[in-house]
Amino acid sequence: MKDIILKAENISKQYRLGQVGTGTLSHDLNRWWHQVRGKENPYLKIGDTNDRSTKGESDYVWALQDINFEVERGEVLGIIGKNGAGKSTLLKILSRVTAPTTGTIKFGGRVASLLEVGTGFNGEMTGRENIYLNGAILGMTKKEIASKIDEIIDFSGCERYIDTPVKRYSSGMTVRLAFAVAAFLEPEILIIDEVLAVGDAEFQKKAIGKMQDISRSGGRTVLFVSHNMAAVQSLCTRGIVLENGRIVFDGVIEEAINRYMLLDETDESYPKTFDKDSSVFGNSIVRLNSVDIISTLKENFFTIKEKLNIRIDFSTFKDIENFNLAINFKSFTDDVIIFSQITPVKFSEKGGYVSELVIPENFLNSKMYTIDLHFVCNNTSLLTINNVVNFEMVDFRDGINYYGVWAGYVRPNLKFDFDRKLNN
Structure with a gap:
């Protein structure tokens, strides 16, 4: 039996372009009138595909359409795609920052997310105070947070500034502290957008190593979005490729990366x-x-x-x-x-x-x-x-x-000579 910790069913997200809100008053009244009569929202039947390179004909656009997938406990899932494919929208829905237009998501544990630099931090509070604030949001007691706080501060590398208001941190320092909080306060599901790219090379290496540790030994689940294919390959075991708001591939991470690399190939006879x-x-x-x-x-x-x-x-x-x-x-x-x-x-x-x-x-x-x-x-x-x-x-x-995976990029047929050694 699979131990499913997250299940997304028929997730779609519609936005209205150019304005904040759901549209005009007439649109809102039309939605309400359909709702009281038990009918479907009429604006779900209109809208363009999420293709940022085209002008489109409608004021409505589907950032995501018919997204379905499951994630097992302890799995590290990479979500990849071109800019504007819908990756960040999907993570915001999974993090409950925004609600889907249609569909449901079922969770099997607490969720912590890093979507943008400074998300969830209060700039007027110190780094230490923000650690306790984020822990409380995750449902942890003050005692549980205190038992982890030294590890969090040490991992973040921000000890000298931990009692300084976060608004004075650089973006890299903010991400360091935010990741340390999310990783050490032990959520069952950790969702990470491209924010790690803000950190320096040393921190990125530490962060990827920590995510590997918490997924393998801690049995926790990681959803990871990045345009750094080396990081995606080293961390993830499975990949989802998004294109124009739809899932076009779901499978082994190396095949997912190959599919992502081919998204710009328009010639079907292909690259000979x-x-x-x-x-x-x-x-x-x-x-x-x-x-x-x-x-x-x-x-x-x-x-x-x-x-x-x-x-x-x-x-x-x-x-x-x-x-x-x-x-x-x-x-x-x-x-x-x-x-x-x-x-x-x-x-x-x-x-x-x-x-x-x-x-x-x-x-x-x-x-x-x-x-x-x-x-x-x-x-x-x-x-x-x-x-x-x-x-x-x-x-x-x-x-x-053959779909087996061999290490390395070259595999020459080298000739090995060996002789049986006879014991005297």
Whole structure:
């Protein structure tokens, strides 16, 4: 039996654009008239999809539509998506900051949330006083809070300023203290928005380690929203991808991140070919014409057992001495997996060129990759293009997609020689 601690059923949230409130008096009267007759709110049938890039036709927009998911006790769930996808709206509903337009949420424990810098803190009160205030909001006694207060202060790193009003804290200090309060006062469900990005690298590392500890050893549940895919991957076991207010994927975190990375891909034949506007991907010295990933399959992925040919077509408009082309293969967390470059050309006449790089079979792991290109002259950059093309490697075994997870980004077939050692 699953131990479900949070269940969201048919959650939708509608907003009216441009004004505060539900709309005009006539709209409110219309809602009331339908309600007293036992009929559905008429404005639930109208409204545009949550797409921030389009103008839309209605004054109403659905920030979220038909959201359904369950979270097990002790699970760490990552909620990812582009800006405006509905992530923060969902967390505000889960934190009871705002109510859903339709749907219900069932909780199996106390909820603590970090949604914005300073949320839940009184700026006129000291850090110490705010710790007691937040603990009381979470339903803890003064004695329970006092038993944890030294750990909270030590973890936050704000001991010197703990008796200073919070309004004098920097945003980073405020987040440090707020996270320490939420983590150490032991809520069953901890909800964290992008606020950790405000903290420095040292604190982010501590915070992620603490969230891992409380989920694994404490059995507490964490809902985590971030655009830092490295943090999401290291912390979460499962991911939900939101797009235009709807869940488009719910599953293993690595597959969720791969799906998130593909949200901007509009070409369904997908990223085997690059062909961009030369005015953007070039200058008066060099221009990238195209990038092709050539393989034996005609699919939107490549298998780990096939050789890939990366074909780069470019033009130079001036004679260039000591010309060089470098290519980075990166992970979705921006880690460089492979760095390669063509042998520097002592003198290159202007004109069109094609460079080809071969990635051997059984080398890249079954993950998502992206490519950066660097055109260089005498160690000076002429043109850099990041994320030129994305591609995915897939592990096929006997014609079946294998969903097991292997560590690392490269998995070459290394030959191991060993001899049996005979005991005398």
